[in-house]
Amino acid sequence: MSDERSTVLIVDDERDxxxxxxxxxxxxxxxxxxxxDGGTALSALDEEVDVVLLDRxxxxIRGGRILERIREESVDCAVAMVTAVEPAVDIVEMGYDEYVVKPLEQPELAELVVELAEDVPDQIEDPTLDALGDPKARRCLFELQGDALSAKELAAVTGFSRTTVYRRLNSLRQAGLIESQTTIDPDGDHYESFRADSELIVIDLAEGFQIRVDPETAVEE
Structure with missing residues (x-):
C-alpha cells in the first residue's frame, strides 16, 4: 500500500x-x-477520514444521527453501519454504504474495509446505474414487479439474508426504483412492504443525456 494510506474511524462504545x-x-x-461515543466521533471526523465503522x-448520540450529520455535511467518506441486531425497517431510509451484523471476524472486517476504502467512484455517478449494476439488487427489483412484499417475504423469495435484502432495498430506494407502504397484519402489527415504483427506469449518463430502460429487461440475468 502507498504512503497515502486511508484512515478508518472506528466508533463503538464497547472499548475492547x-x-x-x-x-x-x-x-x-x-x-x-x-x-x-458519538460526540467524540463527530469531533474526529475531518477530510482525512475515508471510512467510518459506525456502531448503530x-x-x-445514536449512530443513525451521526450518519445523518455525515451526509448533511457532505463528508467525503464511506460508512458501514455495524450492529449487534438484525436491521429494522427504518434501515432502508439510511444513507449507509454497507450494513453488517456483529460479530465480525478479522477476515470479514478486513474485506469490508478494503472494499470501502479502495472503491473508486465511477465517472458516471447515477444511483440507478449503481443499483442495477448489483445482481442482488436486480433480483430484488424483479421480485417487486408484482405484489408488494415485506423485507421478510423478499428474503424468503430470493434466498438472501434479511441484512442483504435491506441493503438492496436501500440502494433501490435511493435510486427511486421502489416505493414503500405501511400495512397492518391480522394481529394489528405494522410492517413496511415494497414494490417497484416506475414502469420505465431513467438513467442519467451525462448532462443532457438519458436512457430509459424497461425494468423487466434491466433485471434479467
Whole structure:
C-alpha cells in the first residue's frame, strides 16, 4: 500500500471491541482513529477520514444521527453501519454504504474495509446505474414487479439474508426504483412492504443525456 494510506474511524462504545477492530484494521495496512461515543466521533471526523465503522446503538448520540450529520455535511467518506441486531425497517431510509451484523471476524472486517476504502467512484455517478449494476439488487427489483412484499417475504423469495435484502432495498430506494407502504397484519402489527415504483427506469449518463430502460429487461440475468 502507498504512503497515502486511508484512515478508518472506528466508533463503538464497547472499548475492547473498538480497540480490537482498530488493531485488525491497522494489520490490514490502514491508519485508524477510535471513538467510544458519538460526540467524540463527530469531533474526529475531518477530510482525512475515508471510512467510518459506525456502531448503530451508541449512548447519547445514536449512530443513525451521526450518519445523518455525515451526509448533511457532505463528508467525503464511506460508512458501514455495524450492529449487534438484525436491521429494522427504518434501515432502508439510511444513507449507509454497507450494513453488517456483529460479530465480525478479522477476515470479514478486513474485506469490508478494503472494499470501502479502495472503491473508486465511477465517472458516471447515477444511483440507478449503481443499483442495477448489483445482481442482488436486480433480483430484488424483479421480485417487486408484482405484489408488494415485506423485507421478510423478499428474503424468503430470493434466498438472501434479511441484512442483504435491506441493503438492496436501500440502494433501490435511493435510486427511486421502489416505493414503500405501511400495512397492518391480522394481529394489528405494522410492517413496511415494497414494490417497484416506475414502469420505465431513467438513467442519467451525462448532462443532457438519458436512457430509459424497461425494468423487466434491466433485471434479467
Amino acid at each position: 471491541l473498538a480497540d480490537l477492530y482498530a488493531e485488525w484494521v491497522e494489520m490490514a495496512g490502514y491508519r485508524t482513529r477510535t471513538a467510544y 446503538r451508541l449512548p447519547e
